[in-house]
Amino acid sequence: MRLHFQKIRPGDVEQELTQKDQFDTDKVPLIATLVREALQNVMDAKVPDSDQELRVRIAFHHSTPADRDFWQEIFKDFEGHLKASNVPIGEYKLDRPNFLLIEDFGTTGLNGAISKRDDHEFSDFWRRVGRSHKSSGKGGSWGLGKLVFPVASALRCFFGLTVRSEDSSREPQLMGQTILNTHVLDDVRYVPHGFFCDLGEDGIQVPIGDAATVERFRCATGLTRTNQPGLSIAIPFPRKEITISALIPFIIEHYFFPILTGKLVIDVGDEILSAETLEFLSQKYPAPALKDGHMIAFIKALGIAKAENVPIKVPVGWDGSSSLEAIFDDTLIQELRRRYLRGDLLHFRLPIICNSIADGKYPGSFDVYLQPAPAGATPVPLFIRNAITVPNEAGYFTNPQVFAAVVASDFVVSSFLRDAENPAHTSWNGRAEKLMSRWRSPSTTLSKIRHSAKKLDQLVGNSENIVDTDALIDIINIPKYAAAGTKKVSNPISAPPPKPPQSTPRPYKIIQNIGGFTIKGAGDSAGVELPMRINVRMAYAIGRGDAFKRYDRNDFSLNKMNDLQIKAEGATTQSISDNVFLIEGDVPDFSVTVSGFDPNRDIIVQSKRVRT
Incomplete structure (x- = not known):
């Protein structure tokens, strides 16, 4: 098994894989993306019509001195390509890799041809980025999601060992991949993708099937798969923020439903996340939704x-x-x-x-x-x-x-x-x-x-006029004991209640419409000084959390052509940001109507007078 990069020919278009950046952002950290992407494809790759338990193993493995020669041989050409791509090696030793392991059981593995390109999972996983041919509703699609594996490695590489359900021999197939940058090494320009593999007759990358090499690799990485169908991922040089204690809260947050309903069991380090243990572990590793x-x-x-x-x-x-x-x-x-x-x-x-x-x-x-x-x-x-x-x-x-x-x-x-x-x-x-x-x-x-x-x-939920005879049983079925002492007689003559103070009319009101809303001035009765300035912000309602903090301009935007429409009468408007605008009402009965929202979603509108 050697590292192979293809050379860029004079007429080829150079293309960097910029999608790597979306897997580690301020909003969604790498650990959350790793958990979600890896396990999502596991869930989709379950063996159809099988009662076999879907199980995932996540663990770390430290290589031993006995394996140094093995890793030196595998990574012997890697260092030059890393340096040419400006990937810092730093403290990492190529002959002493540590590994993050993600193995799934009860799944189909990467079916399809291994020595040619076709429209099945093996080619989708190893030979395509951003596109898959998997029919909808079946198996993991492995479009962009697999990019999270090299992103999780400080040296941008990973290995995959698969046993395929359609292969009656149950022979494991091993291959590795690195995604660097377009780079020049010894005056030769190379593509970003490199493969740890053998080469077929036409130069296509093919997996290692040699039993001795596969077994040596399996032992050196700590993988447990032998002949069970599924996929085992080994990520060398995992980034330091990826730890067992960091992974578990995200696993609970994103996969509590299949775990609690008995569809999924995950072994993470020494912990077992199952329907029986999740309630306890959700307290040990707090998950807000389950608190x-x-x-x-x-x-x-x-x-x-x-x-x-x-x-x-x-x-x-x-x-x-x-x-x-x-x-x-x-x-x-x-x-x-x-x-x-x-x-x-x-x-x-x-x-x-x-x-x-x-x-x-x-x-x-x-x-x-x-x-x-x-x-x-x-x-x-x-x-x-x-x-x-x-x-x-x-x-x-x-x-x-x-x-x-x-x-x-x-x-x-x-x-x-x-x-x-x-x-x-x-x-x-x-x-x-x-x-x-x-x-x-x-x-x-x-x-x-x-x-x-x-x-x-x-x-x-429309319970009006519904009588449930048991609804108050816990309240009204209480013995009543006689109170001691004399009975207090209320004063038969009582002063009339004071008149409530007269309310001040609101200067404007917000009226909900289908697919929008109208802000309308109250007229002369409000007695407000003109022009009246109102700051308005909008967001779609969400089930939990602050709708305005989680506002997404892809939902709607004042700054997109033909997205929202504002019609003003007796007022002018000014866009402040994608979901905030300012009204300046020039007459007491001004009207501003905003339309173009999804009529099937609830809109939250907040408004505030701006006094000059």
């Missing part, structure tokens, strides 16, 4: 309801009806509202049609779970595709008093949502390129899924 225990209880109840599989079946046509009351039986609605009022968890299954451009209409379904939260709880809405949480979708359910989960496990719907996901797997985009190329009217379909929990909560 009060209520969220854990909800997810465990959800897991039980999912296993029992007795959902309330929402009638066909729910997604085309303006009111769910029109399609549900009245008796059932009243019963659901009584149960909801008591705090029961309700499990719904909703049918939906996903219209494929290639194959026509596919019937699918997804589940919604709702449960009123007890006092003191801080619910975080969950939007889940195949046990992978998509955190930025939480803003589509804004009831802070209800636990809600939208779960897509059905092949059709999970395929559709997989195509809608952004590269970081944190949100769905109704206009994503892959989604638009595969599905008809995808924005409409996605909107129905996003707002399903909100519509159902509005249906069952």
